[in-house]
């Protein structure tokens with residue numbers, strides 16, 4: 001067995017999960033919220049064996065980014081009723097039906113057209129789809145997400161949609177060595193979240209922070225972090 005392989009055995013996934021939860025726990029001591037921060041295990045591009053190992057280690061929240069791959073995985077694990085699947089990737093409108101039918105959360109809603117389609121396509125025998133609005137907080141032209149000024153109308157539409165439940169906000173911040181700028185973006189997200197919560201008291205989820213920046217995200221008030229690399233290893 002190559003060392004690469006050895007990294008993927010069951011013990012290691014469990015240990016890596018433990019390490020991630022330890023990091024979160026330490027970061028929470030500097031945080032602003034009392035509820036425990038949730039960990040979304042981002043399994044995109046990773047094989048079902050590793051997802052199974054994470055599940056066996058107790059992990060229940062998984063995130064996927066690519067529709068076809070994600071649908072295959074969700075179908076494979078259908079019998080495990082307590083897995084909660086979150087779609088976190090860019091959404092093309094011709095793929096929205098697959099997302100509406102297979103996921104319980106979508107974290108990457110950034111425009112009205114997609115919200116409308118998800119609402120129409122969510123099967124009525126399923127619970128409403130939990131929605132996070134993705135915010136492009138750095139207003140980077142290369143990144144998806146709505147800009148803060150579009151938040152209000154999008155939030156209103158989602159909150160009035162029968163088959164959608166508005167749960168909060170998500171952001172992906174660019175990798176940067178400028179830790180002050182990074183903290184500033186996380187803080188701006190927290191401000192957007194608090195403002196939205198004043199209007200929609202039921203929202204409870206602020207999804208920000210990944211393998212490389214979960215500490216400042218939690219310190220700023222993230223309620224959910226999304227960890228891929230640190231649990232499942234580097235992606236190709």
Ligand SMILES: *Cc1c(COP(=O)(O)O)cnc(C)c1O
Pocket residue numbers: 042044065088089172210211212226227228229230
């Ligand atoms: C891939 C991905 C992650 C995980 O990033 P890591 O750096 O591997 O932890 C988190 N969020 C989103 C939206 C992603 O696409």
